Amino acid sequence: MLQIPLWKRIVIWALCLAAFLFALPNAFYDRVETHNDASEAVAASAIAPTPEQTAALGMWPDYLPSSLVNLGLDLRGGAHLLAEVQLADVYADRIDALWPQMRDALRDARDEVGGIRRTQSEPGVLAIQISNAAGLERAVAIARTLAQPVTTLTGAGQSDLDISGAGDTVTIQLSEAERSATDLRTMQQTLEIIRRRIDEVGTREPTIQRQGDDRVLIEVPGIGSAEELKSLIGTTAQLTFNTVLNRTTDPDTPVEAGQALYPSESEPGTYYLVQTTPVVSGEDLTDAQPAFDQSNNPAVNFRFNGAGGRVFGDYTARNIGRPFAIVLDDQVISAPVINSAIPGGSGIITGNFTVEESTELAVLLRSGALPAELSFLEERTIGPELGQDSIDAGRMASLVAMAAVVVFMVLCYGWFGVMANVALAVNVLGILALLSVIGATLTLPGIAGIVLTMGMAVDANVLIYERVREELRAGRNPVRALDEGFQKALSAIVDANVTTLLTAVIMFAFGSGSVRGFAVTLGIGIITSMFTSIFVTRSLVATWYAWRRPKTITV
Template sequence: MKLNFRVIVFAAAILFGVVFSIPSLLQTDKGTKITLGLDLQGGLHMLLGVKTEEAVSSRLKAIASGINHFSEREEVLIDGLTADDESVRFTLLDSDDAPAMDKMLAGIEGGKVVHDGESYHVSLTPEAVLKTQKQAVDQAIETIRNRLDQFGLAEPTVARQGVDNILVELPGIKSAEEEQRARELISRAAKLELMAVDEERKMRAYTMTPAEAARFGDVVLPDAERAGGKYLVREIPILDGSMLTDAQVAFNQNNQPVINFSLNSEGAQIFGDFTGKNVGNHLAIVLDGQVYSAPVINERIGGGHGQISGNYTVEQAQDLAIALRSGALLAPIFMLEKRSVGPSLGADSIQASLIALIGGFALVFVFMIVYYKMAGIIANIALVANLFLIIAVMAMFGATLTLPGMAGIVLTVGMAVDANVIISERIRELLYQGVSIHKAIEEGYANAMRAILDANITTLIAAIVLYVYGTGAIKGFAITISIGILASMLTAILGTHGIYEMLETRIAKSKNVSLWFGVSKKKAAA
């Protein structure tokens, strides 16, 4: 026997597979392990709805904020700027500013502008309304997925269902505390707004009705820290969380967690301009409709940095920072359906899948030995190595194993041995023709290579398409199939070829092709 590079690579692959599979197979405390999906370990299943009509209202408020900033920057005098669920209204005080205002309004995508003299009415076209509603659902899916990824959940499923519903599956959520924390993180709007306090009427915050506040272009918001506390702020925000670029947890001088946030260049400019013109006034930091603080502006604040303080625990501050970083929801979401998947379902699924896997593996294992003799044993070694490699690679990348994923492993067992069947049959055909052992092995692999590559590459392409366009469990199936294909090509083509090269001299000396390849002596003699 002599070593060759193929055997060395094959041995290294087996060693890699065994080492990285042990944590998953033995469920050790150390090492990276495969994460079980919702269908195998249980968890939380939710169906969420999106209030898309409120996304339109938020879009109109953003337009109003832009008009307000434009008028202050360009010194265009306007009055009565208000925004409701259908439109933005304001009055232009100087008709000479009409060309500049018209040019600015013309740049609003999907905007519909109607004005009668100096009275302006800005709304969205029906097409823009539909686009905004669709964007609200798309953005909610992306935001929820980002939040859950940063939360640390492995392979959560977040997918559109129907027109404006979202399916969320969270494997591993078992306790009521974990469920509550995940639900709050998902549903939190995390809408950050910087709003000006109405300095002239702020003392009337406790007596002014919402309707009366609206007549002055104001809104009454509750204090997040003081029960019963209220603030009277301007309805149109100075800027919102869409200009936020980062949010991180820090600690103040009292060692209490706070959240430091940063704004983009546009937000920093608006923030700096406003604080420079309003020294001595109050700036309200509003999060999800509640005022967390309203500090006095002592000087112009440049750089686009701010801080949110509150009575948080460290965990709450971390979750809020995650929600801010991942972006505010354009529209609120609400629960349509919630279902906890118990671990007993997972245990039954695992048991059924293991029976199928072990049963299929055993039948293939026995068939290969009976039909191909020693060649079958070599193929079985490659098959075992293939299973270890699949588990190891999935564990190394922290992949989630779902029930379809286990089905993919079962299917891979048959696919992995298929390459060895093709190779063994090509070798046997050449042995029947009376060629030497060396020539039969080399030409057998050469002749089988095209068929093996064609079959595996086409299957791999299909698996990639499933992964790109599939969701949830379909991705799990595609991942296991893809890993299995690549592993089988390594073990079947490279590994077994190396073993044959190592044993070639012994096979030739024995002259017992029946023992090594299951070749019929009568056919070989003929």
């Protein structure tokens, strides 16, 4: 086992060198961060870099890796919010939007149902009273013509409305399947809107995730205060449908009064010249869902309210064959061609979409404004000074832990302990390198995971060396003792690390926030510690033995 092929040694030390290179930028964090910010700004700009950007780009060589470990909220400072989405408001809005359609449909059957009026009911319920109770069955049948199938897999085959009649009153509300589908869409839309608004200000690695059925966790490192974050989330994105005048790749295309040149979000380098006065705005859009067209290709169904539907129907009838631009925050997210008139306020957008693209477009179409009010249940501001204190404390804890481990290994195992400490250093570099490459966020619990990994990393070496001691006491020669020590300890090392890795996977799958941060660093640390204990330590021992050729060894 000590006879390691040359190619395998090259692979092992190449991985160690890669770990060093990818971990290196974290030793010059501020310089590399400044370089990365300037690089992103230059890449996003169509003009030459400014002198300040050029100086920032020179702060780190382009031929070296520049990925950094992202610092979490507790290390960088920033704002933390826990918000509750008022899903019941969405139900009420959907039912309120249904009343004009129901009123118009019942008016056409006035001879059978008589007069109609909306009566008082709880939010999310539409109660319509008719003057001719004998026409109740007819009124219920008319109401059912407005129902649509639920568009989710779990609600397949079910209607989106529960319709019933009693006495002289028709009652309409969303079905349970539609409420579940609406909850999913609303939460998805809320997350997308919040993410887009926060990304606009260039914050680094925000955490925006759903918690439970109706809550959203928002953590943004580097932002001034929770109030500033709430103000940012509360702003309204502008969604409009505009007439397309021209499509070009020239960002300097002349623009006349009443026109604007907007970049395409899906086609980099493409610009659309549009009329600034919108045909309809996002306020008139009531829903947009991914769907499939008649050829079973991914598409997007959309629906306007009554006023928006009439305007859009007249516009499409006059502009068949021409594109129209869907503009969100001064960017064209799509520019479909009008194939036919779209009366009634409902239509379909087709194109060369994938299923993912049609789903994303549907979410973006619904992203004009937050779909429901957010109630902030928890808000917290962490200052940068406290974050720096956390970094210093974490660094000190790591150094103390490493120093204790290093001293222990040298005192207990002598020269073999030194080789174990070299493998431990490689292990820490490997953790930092992997965290940098995958863009993971390091938090205080994550630092705890790294400290714990240090102890687990040398634990594997302890198992190996104790096995070697047993073989030496049994009278084995040095080569046989080392060989047997590594072989017999392997199963115990793998068993211990695999069970701990499974624990880390479970914590990541079912945990959130700081628990996930701990699970990520623990899991990565287990992988790197297995590599260093099984391969790096063995390679070091084999190299040392081939060089010294001792007659006896003392572990």
